[in-house]
Amino acid sequence: MKALIAYLSDYRDRNDYFLSLMPVGALSIAASLEARGHEIVLANYSKEGVRSAAAHIQSLKPEAVGLSVYTHNRTDSFRLAAEIRKRLPKTLIVAGGPHAAFLGEEILRRVKAIDYVVRGEGELALADLLERGAKRAPAADRIITGGRINKLDALPAPSRFGGVMRGIDPNEQFKYLITSRGCPHRCVFCCSPKLWGRETAFHSAGHIADEIEYCVKTYGIIYFSIRDDNFTLRRKRVLEFCRLLRERKLYIMWNCQSRVDTLDEEMLVEMKRAGLEHIQLGVESGSKRVLSMYDKRTTVADIERASAAVRRAGVYLAFYLMAGMRGERASDIGKTVELIRRTLPGDGMVSPVALYPGTALYDEARERGDIDDDIWFRSKENGIYLRGEAEVGRWIQRLANELGAIRERSWYRERDFRAHRRVVGDGCWVTDILEGDYYLDGELYDRALERYRAAADRHPGNPWPFLRMGKARFMSESYAEAERDFASVTNIVPPYYGGWLKRAESLLALGRREEARECAERAGRLNPYDFRIRNIRKILR
Numbered sequence: 001m002k003a004l005i006a007y008l009s010d011y012r013d014r015n016d017y018f019l020s021l022m023p024v025g026a027l028s029i030a031a032s033l034e035a036r037g038h039e040i041v042l043a044n045y046s047k048e049g050v051r052s053a054a055a056h057i058q059s060l061k062p063e064a065v066g067l068s069v070y071t072h073n074r075t076d077s078f079r080l081a082a083e084i085r086k087r088l089p090k091t092l093i094v095a096g097g098p099h100a101a102f103l104g105e106e107i108l109r110r111v112k113a114i115d116y117v118v119r120g121e122g123e124l125a126l127a128d129l130l131e132r133g134a135k136r137a138p139a140a141d142r143i144i145t146g147g148r149i150n151k152l153d154a155l156p157a158p159s160r161f162g163g164v165m166r167g168i169d170p171n172e173q174f175k176y177l178i179t180s181r182g183c184p185h186r187c188v189f190c191c192s193p194k195l196w197g198r199e200t201a202f203h204s205a206g207h208i209a210d211e212i213e214y215c216v217k218t219y220g221i222i223y224f225s226i227r228d229d230n231f232t233l234r235r236k237r238v239l240e241f242c243r244l245l246r247e248r249k250l251y252i253m254w255n256c257q258s259r260v261d262t263l264d265e266e267m268l269v270e271m272k273r274a275g276l277e278h279i280q281l282g283v284e285s286g287s288k289r290v291l292s293m294y295d296k297r298t299t300v301a302d303i304e305r306a307s308a309a310v311r312r313a314g315v316y317l318a319f320y321l322m323a324g325m326r327g328e329r330a331s332d333i334g335k336t337v338e339l340i341r342r343t344l345p346g347d348g349m350v351s352p353v354a355l356y357p358g359t360a361l362y363d364e365a366r367e368r369g370d371i372d373d374d375i376w377f378r379s380k381e382n383g384i385y386l387r388g389e390a391e392v393g394r395w396i397q398r399l400a401n402e403l404g405a406i407r408e409r410s411w412y413r414e415r416d417f418r419a420h421r422r423v424v425g426d427g428c429w430v431t432d433i434l435e436g437d438y439y440l441d442g443e444l445y446d447r448a449l450e451r452y453r454a455a456a457d458r459h460p461g462n463p464w465p466f467l468r469m470g471k472a473r474f475m476s477e478s479y480a481e482a483e484r485d486f487a488s489v490t491n492i493v494p495p496y497y498g499g500w501l502k503r504a505e506s507l508l509a510l511g512r513r514e515e516a517r518e519c520a521e522r523a524g525r526l527n528p529y530d531f532r533i534r535n536i537r538k539i540l541r
């Protein structure tokens, strides 16, 4: 069957880097359907909006369209469904994604254009639907519940999708990986346990390493972001993954998300040696009573211990924080401020407590009569918050200000890097890169180069030290040396567009326009989306 898997963010979010990216789940569904022999087009219409998307879909004439519906993009997704229905009356329109999963009946009742809602894991459910040649079914049969997929390795990886893609930059898209589904916890603000179940399914360490190796070799991706709810949930898998990255000499840098009670120093040391440079912890609050109200089942001591371990290993630390829980007081916010000052996260995000369908907070608010499912059709807001008082806005601002205020104090300095080496060992290239970056920020080029050179000597197949040496030399206007360093990058990872772009910039600075043009053209073929490549190609025309 010819089908389209589509996503579009709310048009107001079209320039939001994260919301305008295609969800990893939609990519996985497309890859799965394709592997079963369907002709699949994968489209992210976030930058185009509803009208342009509808015109494109009309020209494609798919037999079925699967839309990824989240709370934040529901309004434009429903508008798109209505447009498709108008233009292609016979096309089957299926909604999936977390918002659709929890509000299926309401959506089918209100959005007449949508034929089916897929609840839960879509890979098999959508395939079954397409393969039984679905027509409009009676209302009772229009919610399809996907069975649990326990063997995630059996699914084809999103990056193996070989069909037509529109609005998707593989260089950006495929660096986001999700390697597990489900969470054993039940924080009241989170829909993950209800969406995936409280039993977690995992990709094996070998599968993740294979996927990374494929993306490095095919797309030249050298930085990855692992978006699991909690990547460190299964310790043994993490250690095996790190071992494989090092054994295969896959020199990538990466970041991940983690719960504070599933992290320890030994794991962090192995992760850093395998390229981890940044970790985001789901901290939420520094107040014991608020943590308990969230049913977070972590303690302030857990947060302090995990943060200290992250900082000892010399990985950049970021916190996810929230404010505006029912019953939360200014004194609780004060405790979160104190926690920030004690633990020194270098970065973070503060969110108001929101009522998302599928969360315990939402169910309670509905039972109390504070909210009903109708709100998602009346309101055009991207999210509905638990508390609307101005005071909550001030708390969020206070926490954000605090994160900003301690940022400089949180930076790692010379004595920190010495301490990191004692923990992770002298041979850790990530420490060399981060220390070099610290000197580079201060325009101490020689000291930066010394660190990068040390990493390059120990790991000649690693593109990162050469990339950084090139940067330092370019900044200090040593363009010929910069070009040589960037040429090392392109030799090590030929499909990495950034190496070709940087070479082109260095060659242009040297006045070698013809060679610069060749490098810029090569970069443009590898990445037609990057505005810097478009600019230099224009200059060199």
Ligand code: SF4
Binding pocket: 183, 184, 185, 186, 187, 190, 191, 192, 193, 229, 230, 259, 282
């Ligand atoms: S917030 Fe994290 S730990 Fe809590 S339920 Fe959600 S995924 Fe699990």
